[in-house]
Amino acid sequence: MTQTATQGFIVHPHIMTELPGPKARAMIARDAEVISPSYPRDYPFVMSHGRGTEVWDVDGNRFLDFAAGIAVCATGHAHPKVVEAVRDATGDFLHISSDYWHERMIALAERLARLAPMGEPAMSFLCQSGTEAVEGAIKLARYVTGRPRFIGFLGGFHGRSMGSLAFTSSKYTQQKGFGQTMPGVTHVPFPDPFRPLFAGADQGEAVLDYIRMLFERSVPPSDVAAILIEPIQGEGGYLVPPPGFLAGLRKLCDEHGILLIFDEVQSGVGRTGRMFACQHEGVAPDIMTLAKGLGSGLPIGAVVAKKRLMQQWKRGAHGNTFGGNPITCAAAIATLDLVESEYAANAESVGAYFMNRLRDLANDYPCIGEVRGRGLMIGMELVEADGSPAKALCDTLITRAFHHGLLLLSCGVSTVRFMPPLSLSKDEVDEAMSYLRSALDEAIAGPKG
Incomplete structure (x- = not known):
């Protein structure tokens, strides 16, 4: 996996356009005219198709889906x-x-x-x-x-x-x-x-x-x-x-x-x-x-x-x-x-691996107050220096992760939740961790001049 830096942000080769891309922007504009505004959309992802943990938007950008349709796509996309x-x-x-x-x-x-x-x-x-x-x-x-x-x-x-x-x-x-x-x-x-x-x-x-x-x-x-x-x-x-x-x-x-x-x-x-x-x-x-x-x-x-x-x-x-x-x-x-045959056991084993990777990350970032969960239902709570919830940091991290090609959602006041498909592999955990670390660095650094 290669990556380059542009204007202080990491750019990955699997992100082919600016986000959102032109096709996504057009579809979002159409949506605004006919769909209820009550749906809480956190960032402008417009899906084209998915396989397993991978999803692609309508402009050809590839993402890892660690939200899984809000924990719905248990067996991955289109098993x-x-x-x-x-x-x-x-x-x-x-x-x-x-x-x-x-x-x-x-x-x-x-x-x-x-x-x-x-x-x-x-x-x-x-x-x-x-x-x-x-x-x-x-x-x-x-x-x-x-x-x-x-x-x-x-x-x-x-x-x-x-x-x-x-x-x-x-x-x-x-x-x-x-x-x-x-x-x-x-x-x-x-x-x-x-x-x-x-x-x-x-x-x-x-x-x-x-x-x-x-x-x-x-x-x-x-x-x-x-x-x-x-x-x-x-x-x-x-x-x-x-x-x-x-x-x-x-x-x-x-x-x-x-x-x-x-x-x-x-x-x-x-x-x-x-x-x-x-x-x-x-x-x-x-x-x-x-x-x-x-x-x-x-x-x-x-x-x-x-x-x-x-x-x-x-x-x-x-x-x-x-x-x-x-x-x-x-x-x-x-x-x-x-x-029953494989994915509950996979959630237990890969979830334990993922939790350990997140706890290692927490050792490097004081803003990670706690990593908790079971299996592939994992929360990472972000905190301010005084221990209070870091809501703004959490919101920024979710957005920056999207720009790196990682789909996440939050919960609570300042907790990033990880709920990927139960078919998740350790290699996908490792790939997601690289995007998460880069996104966290950017979120902590704040807007670029």
Whole structure:
């Protein structure tokens, strides 16, 4: 790999034009006239095609994709086995609706029942997205418990429809202007040992004590249907809870007859090196939500629940039109085949290698406050000299990385998140690290004269 310096910036041969290039600029201008401005676009990448971890824009510039469509492209872009499964399915039929039966829908649900971490028989409700999966989960929790209230966590992201939005609290902009969402949700802190909210205490136990205090003073536990939590918090900063916290939450729920819902939309399907992130702690949920990586890019979600809970739903209690679509089910089955056979293990091994490379980088850059995560769900938090979040530096780094040919996104206040395809190789890690180091140098140096 060769590179040259121009006007203080590194220029790589795989970047063929200025960014954005002329074709990209033209498409962005067309988009501005007809697409909602509510989509948060961080930098002007206009995709042409992709293979594995590599993607190309419409001007022929080549990038490494370490965002993977927000952790969606679990098996990489256009994996041949996923593409083949989709093509086979399209040759049969495109849609029949969930009012009827078909083989791929049943086969996917059977696979999810076998993989489910509940420790007892499970059933699934199939849908199209993570937010719809969360909506289904909270409806199920209310239905089977007869209770109206919930506990959520500050920093959590669970979707943008009005029920899931009631739990989402990673950025106030997601709620601003929409009035009251679903009532009955009380938020508590998510335990963060790097930025402890409770001084001089075990952060996990302190949060559990905080919930116990709420139960004594303002939230009757007999009114609480469920506690909803991401086993690793995503948008909130890629926060890994302290050991024992999820187990303590499970015990607290069991004490009060409260259901425990794990939102594994981002952390599930091999992302952390296990099929589900909760398996690192050996804690079983009552209900689990899946989406993102489940379909390798096709829109699919699932509510997976203990069978004794979901079978309480009566005919018509919950439904949809596109759930169990044969095309998305085919993609999900092929994805699970790949994740089970090789990619979860690859995420664990290559993720460990990547974490070590990032921690070596941190030794050279005091602005890297912490590297954390599991598997290929990794966060690198940037800090100012006083330890406060370095938001401006994080934003600049994301932009500079794009100009080097590395697609990244942020989370939390100042955390760079790495969520590449689970097929990632060590060579691709090494290539990305060279771009990251150059981008970080430029971000620290600031604008060139």
